Structures are given as C-alpha cells and as structure tokens.
Amino acid sequence: MAALSIIIAPDSRLKGHCEPVERVDKEVRKLMDGMLDAMHKHQGIGLAAPQVGVLKRVIVIDMAREGEEPAPMRIANPEIVWTSEEEVLGEEGCLSLPQQFGDVVRPKKARVRYLDQDNQEREIEAEDMLARCILHEMDHLEGILFVDHISALKRNIILRKLTKMKKLMEAAE
Ligand code: NI
Numbered sequence: 001m002a003a004l005s006i007i008i009a010p011d012s013r014l015k016g017h018c019e020p021v022e023r024v025d026k027e028v029r030k031l032m033d034g035m036l037d038a039m040h041k042h043q044g045i046g047l048a049a050p051q052v053g054v055l056k057r058v059i060v061i062d063m064a065r066e067g068e069e070p071a072p073m074r075i076a077n078p079e080i081v082w083t084s085e086e087e088v089l090g091e092e093g094c095l096s097l098p099q100q101f102g103d104v105v106r107p108k109k110a111r112v113r114y115l116d117q118d119n120q121e122r123e124i125e126a127e128d129m130l131a132r133c134i135l136h137e138m139d140h141l142e143g144i145l146f147v148d149h150i151s152a153l154k155r156n157i158i159l160r161k162l163t164k165m166k167k168l169m170e171a172a173e
Helices: 026-041 128-140 152-172
Strands: 046-048 058-062 072-083 087-092 102-107 109-115 121-127
Touching: 026 046, 026 058, 026 072, 046 128, 058 128, 072 128, 087 128, 102 128, 109 128, 121 128
Parallel strands: none
Antiparallel strands: 046 058, 058 072, 072 109, 087 102, 109 121
C-alpha cells in the first residue's frame, strides 16, 4: 500500500462529519495500518481517518515514547460513555497543523467504547494524556480541530501561518 499522506489545515476535507464503519474488516484494518505507518513516520501519537482523506470513524493512537516498544491502538466507531467533571488544561499539537500548539481544556478522564481491529467491542477508561489524545482524535471525526477550542485570534494566526507554509510548499514542488 502506498504511504498515506497527511492533509494539512486549512482544508475542507478536515471539516466533515465521518460515518461509522459497518464492521472492522480487512479493508478497515488496512486503513488502520496505513494510518499507523503515516503517524509513526511523522512522530505523531494519534491520527484520525479524515486526516488521510477518509471520512470514516477510525482513529489510531500510539503513546509509546521513543525507545519504547510500540503500543498501537486501532479504534473504530468510538463513543464516549462517560467523562469526568474534572477538566485539565494541556498543550496539544496535530499532524494536520505541523509545528503549531495550543492549550486546550479537556476532561481529565474519559471512558470510551469502540471496536478493535478484530471487530470486538471494547471499553477503556483513559486519563490525562491518553484521554486527551482520544478526545482530540474523536473531535476530528466531527470536523473539529484543536484550534477550534482556542481563541479566534490565536486560531487565525495559526491558520494564516499554515496557509503561507502550504503556498511555499506548493511553489517548491
Ligand atoms: Ni489532530
């Protein structure tokens, strides 16, 4: 499978609503593996299907640090079962907004139900970085980027920078 390329914001393909998968079959597993490859290539910890141009409710996560064993999670049709009332502020980045960061308030803990790579239903309770990462990726499935959670002023600065960067990249091609 050719390497999947990651769409950079601003792009209308990152703003759509994603449809659930019917079941996790060979095709969906192939998508998950392709997404993990693209994510690892860019040293990311999470990626959502719309970031590679596929409007399906599929995300992948790998929180293992450099030098640690990879710990890939393949997630389809995630649903929030519960989130903690306690919220925390934390810095986020996104492979679709390279080199840009912003502080986002999210629940400290989240319980999420999903289908794994074998189409088995699972539920996990995540906290801190993992909860943040899952909720960030789930936002992508609704066309929401981390910059949509920060002030319009900061958002516009970031999106303008990226627009300029994309023009330079296109000119260099
Ligand atoms: Ni992201």
